[in-house]
Amino acid sequence: MALLGIAKKIFGSSNDRRLKPLFRRVEAINALEEEIAKLSDDGLIAQTEKLKERYKGGESLDDLLEEAFATVREAAKRALGQRHYDVQMVGGMVLHNGNIAEMKTGEGKTLVATLPVYLNALTGRGVHVVTVNDYLAQRDSEWMGRVYSQLGMTAGCIVHGLSDEERRANYACDITYGTNNEFGFDYLRDNMKSSMDQMVQRGHHYAIVDEVDSILIDEARTPLIISGPTDDKSELYITIDGFIPQLTEDDYEIDEKQRSVTLTEEGNERIEELLRESDLLQGENLYDSANISVVHHVNQALKAHKVFQRDKDYIVRNDKVVIIDEFTGRMMEGRRWSDGLHQACEAKEKVSIQPENQTLASITFQNYFRLYEKLAGMTGTAMTEEAEFADIYKLNVSEIPTNRPIAREDMDDELYMTAEEKYKAIAVQIADCYKRGQPVLVGTVSIEKSEILSNLLNDKKFFKKVAETLRERAAALKDKDVDLKKEMEEQASYLASLGDKKTPVPHNVLNARYHEQEAEIVAEAGAPGAVTIATNMAGRGTDIQLGGSVDMQLMRALDENDDEETIKKKRAEIEAKIAEDKKKALDSGGLFVLATERHESRRIDNQLRGRSGRQGDPGATKFFLSLEDDLMRIFGAGMEKMLKRFGIQPDESIEHPWFTKAVETAQKKVEQRNFDMRKNVLKFDDVINDQRKAIFEQRIEFMSSDTVDDIISDMRGQLVDDLVAAHMPAKSYAEQWDVEGLKEDLKNVFGKDIPVDEWAKEEGVADTEISEKLVEETNRLAAARSAEIGPDTMRRIEKAILLNVLDTNWREHLQTLDHLRSVIWMRGHGQRDPVNEFKTESFTLFEGLLDGLRRDVTRMLMNVQVRQPEEAMPQRRDIPMTETHVNPSTGENEAARSNPRSRLSAGIGTIKGRAGASAVDPNNPDTWGRVPRNAPCPCGSGNKFKHCHGSI
Structure with a gap:
């Protein structure tokens, strides 16, 4: 270990060696700053066009990096009044290289993303920026959109509630912001559409995932599911x-x-x-x-x-x-x-x-994000999960240095025997910070525990009782403890005075339901004396600035009638007040982060810690634990006996670096177990993913083809070969053939009596000859069917039926796989690997899906009846669809909603938009929109739609 430390000092860590060449490139970027600054606003836009032309001319994005980054820096200075730090440039290069940049809270990750986003958008293939909620997607797309606009690029935003047309327009932008759920569901819905022009996404070129650990690890424990009733x-x-x-x-x-x-x-x-x-x-x-x-x-x-x-x-x-x-x-x-x-x-x-709901389509986040040609991520905490990022996503983690040295003090954990004693100590600590004007952020793991603490801070009797207990203890102290006695008496007097107030300790309680409101409160959590209790601080995306936020306070102070001069005046007043408040907060010690218990993952604890000490500000963090906490109860076996041996009395605690390390060791075990669970889930989904990709690629091939008659012909020939092989096995004697069974199967599929029994009686005939004759005969029947219906109509029906049957069989296949997956683990009792067993069984089922597809498509096409004019193709039927992604942390469904705009291939034909009632023309089915099956037919015949233009 000593040798390792010496080597590290001489050669630097692996992280230092990765970043060293990037810092050299920063010098080249800085050298361009003066030159780029001379460009006019139009000149910046022209710079974008110049870089695009150079890329088209054969230069790589790496060749363009220095100029592109210098251009973005200048645009940010003009649009936002913010200049990228050198370390932010390094972070941008890490993201461009397709890796994860770990940057501490307050280091400006949102601004960092603009650098690689702009560079990769020069390809014209679109860049996706993924956030954890709709509010952040909208905020960042509008905020950073000002930078992109300065550069002549467009930024779109995908949030819940958009129509397909709006989604298509936003995906067509150079840069598209959105949540992980929306991107994933759009991908699944696109692969349920019946034509290419209905799809909204345009590929998966490059994505940057904000709060990458939250999205790719925490939320990746549950898949995205689109389901419908069975x-x-x-x-x-x-x-x-x-x-x-x-x-x-x-x-x-x-x-x-x-x-x-x-x-x-x-x-x-x-x-x-x-x-x-x-x-x-x-x-x-x-x-x-x-x-x-x-x-x-x-x-x-x-x-x-x-x-x-x-x-x-x-x-x-x-x-x-x-x-x-x-x-x-x-x-x-x-x-x-x-x-x-x-x-x-x-x-x-x-x-x-x-x-019961049936799965119509599903995908894990792991497999969705692995669709991207290049993936990158940024967060404040990723190093603890470095192995998982490398194993699952092939992403390396680089720790980016802070712009200013960290001045935060991370104290050792404080352990109590009971939860009641712990909460009492927390309330007293919060009251002490409130007295000194030190802002406090309290992190809890559940809404219920937030309310327990909130009730204590509002309880007058509680503070009076604690004050009384302190006075009794002070009185019991010996005369030599004069200073301690005085300190305890002063504290008791202060706590007693809180008990006389209407609200002893004013505070805000946050939960994860209203993101806009949260952002506003979190932005003000750094004001002197502010007490904020938050259920889960991961991925808030809003900095806690000491003194408060100028923008948030200005937003509240503005009136709709304010002119530009008034706005400037109000801003100046607010800035002066916040500067004064910031000094008070700094003098009191900066933001105090107080956690009410340890999370299963060290990463979540580090996210909470990272809220304090931004940009070199002072601060402190401390975790209060009890033996009744879930983590201690499950993994802290023997801890209670040890504490009793130390002779700990009620309301006393233990605080030692050894104990803090012991808790972190327990967390490492839990992290490894959770990683193994996620990896196991992914092994199963990887099997399904191979099949999913094959089906989705087939659908795109079908939709992008003008006609699918060649595909139909191949399917028909393969079906004939399969039927012959089933009833006339190779190398078998003629007397062993099941000729009657083959004839019956052929009649079921093709709707005609084919004289296969006569052919089989011919002397010396082989099964291959019968197969060839059958292919010729079935091709003749198909050609006659096409001539009867009309070649153009038949081509349209072929494509519609092919997509419809593929979707129906795929849905049934997914349901069977769901059931298989729920029971396959029992094979483990027989010393067989459930994953390998699932692979084998699912492959057999997939072959069955393809066999069923060939049979069903051929049978439907050979028996289809068209009873309406050629131009009136039947309308597609809507199936009610529900999107589901359960948040593993809260158990709540983040995306359950009916999506009336999504269509599923449940019938034949194309969806037509309806312009309005006045636009309906009885002689033009294109103007009818979606007509319910049992509604009167718009043509005016008096029949129901399903018996008229909606029939097949």
């Missing part, structure tokens, strides 16, 4: 629910820590017996592939009965099962458990069973 399976849920009470305790095993329950060998036999009696079992046993869906329902029913408890995990209200949030204890109206678990609970409680 067929009603209420009877199946009720039937299987009736089996569970018939099981004994020997039939299942419960693991409370993992919140899971599994059937024992006896339980398997009992369930098989009950399923067989109900005629629900196919094949020999429960785990035949045909029973995947039934096994899934059995497991969910078992979980509903044995793991999920009424009035703890959920309540029954108004004939509904309503989830209780485990973090806050509040009801989660509108949120439902997935994979049939909610329906299983509804069957258990004998309430109305709502239709």
Whole structure:
């Protein structure tokens, strides 16, 4: 270790060696500053065009970097009055190189992003900047949009509620800001469209992910899912629910820590017996592939009965099962458990069973962001997860030096025996900071714990009681402890005076629901004496500036009638007041960050710490813990005995560097476990991802082709070969052939009697000859069908049916994979790797999907009936769609909403926009818009639409 330290001093760390050549490039950028500054505003725009031409001429982006960065710096000075620091230039280069830049809070990551964004936007292929919420996406696109506008570039923003046209326009901009959820859902929806011109995204060239650890690690624990209702399976849920009470305790095993329950060998036999009696079992046993869906329902029913408890995990209200949030204890109206678990609970409680949602499309964040040709990220805390970024995303982390040295003091943790003692100490510490005018930011892990602390700060009796206790202790001190006695008495008098106030300690409580309001309060959290209690400070995107925020205060002070002169005057007044307040806050010690417990991840703790000490300001941080905290309770075994051995009394604490290190060691174990869990989830999704990419590429190929008759012809030929191979196996004798079975299958698919039995009677005929004859005959039948319907109409129908059948089969395939995934882990009991088993099974299922696709498409095209004029193609039917991404930290669904603008290939034809009622022309179906199937046909025939122009 000593040698390693010496080597590090001589050669520098690996991080230092990576950054050294980048600092040399900063010198070249600085040398251009004077030259670029001479350009006019029009000259800056012309500079952009010049750089674009040089890129088209063959120069690489690396060749253009120095000039591009110098140009952005000048544009930022003019548009925002902000000049990029040298370290920000280095951060920009790290991002351009496709890596993660770890920059401390307050170092200006939002501004840093403009450098690589502009450089990569010169390609004309679009750049995506990903944020954690809609507010930050809008704020950053407008704020930094002023810089891009100064450079002649456009910036768009993708937020919830935009139409497809608005999304398309925003994606067409040079730079597009948006949230991880919106980008991911747009990708999934694009791959449900029926034509290329309906898609909104234009590829995945380069993306910068803000708060990269929050998005690519924390939120990546749950996938993005678009779902729609399936067929009603209420009877199946009720039937299987009736089996569970018939099981004994020997039939299942419960693991409370993992919140899971599994059937024992006896339980398997009992369930098989009950399923067989109900005629629900196919094949020999429960785990035949045909029973995947039934096994899934059995497991969910078992979980509903044995793991999920009424009035703890959920309540029954108004004939509904309503989830209780485990973090806050509040009801989660509108949120439902997935994979049939909610329906299983509804069957258990004998309430109305709502239709189960079927996955129509899904993707993990890991696999979505790996679509980008180049990916980069920025955050204040990434080094602790460096291994995961490198392993999953192939991203290296570089720690960018701060513009000014950090002056923050990170104190050792303080440990109490009980949570009550801990909260009492926290309240007293907050009161002490409030007395000195030191701003305090209090971090909690849940809304519930924020409220506990808020109630204490509002409780007059609490402060009087603490004051009384302090006086008693001061009185018990010996005469030699005069100074301590005096200090305790003074503190007691102050706390007692707080008990006489209407609100002992004024404070703000934040949660993660209203981002705009949060940004305003967080921006003012640095004012002298401000006390702010926040549930989760990760990814707020707003700096806590000592003294307060000029912009926020000016926004509140402005009147709509204020002229430019008045605005300048108000700004000057506010700036003077904030300068005075900042001095007070600095004199009191800067921002004090007080955490009420340790998080599972050191990274989240570091994010909270990083709020203090921005840009070289002083500050302090401290964590208060108790043995009743979740982390200490689960991983702090033996700690209680040790504290008792030290003779710790009530309200006393232990504070030691050794203890702080012990807690961090426990956190490392949890981080490794969570990494392994995420990696395991990704292994399964990687299998599905290969299939997803194949299907999506096929769809794009179908949509971009003028006609798909060659594809249809190949599918028809492959289907014939498959049918012949199934009924006339290679190298078998003619008497072993199932000619009647082949003839029946051919009639089912092609709707005609094909004399294959006559061909088979010919002397010495081989299966290959029969296959060739069948291909010729089926091609002739298809050509006759096309001539009957009309070649142009047939080409349109072929494409529509191909997309429709592909989407339908893919949805069913996803549902089967969901069920397979929920039970495949049981193969581990047989010493088989569940991931490898899933690969094998899913590949077999995928081959079945392709076989079914060929059969279904061919059968539909050979039997399709068109009963309307050629120009009146049927309208697509909407399927109600719900987008889901559950936040792993809160358990809340961040994206559950119906999206009426999204369309799914559920019928044949194209969606036409409706201009308005007055624009409907009975003779022009293009003006009809979407017509409900049972509505009167707009042509005026008097028939329902489905029996007229909507029929096939």
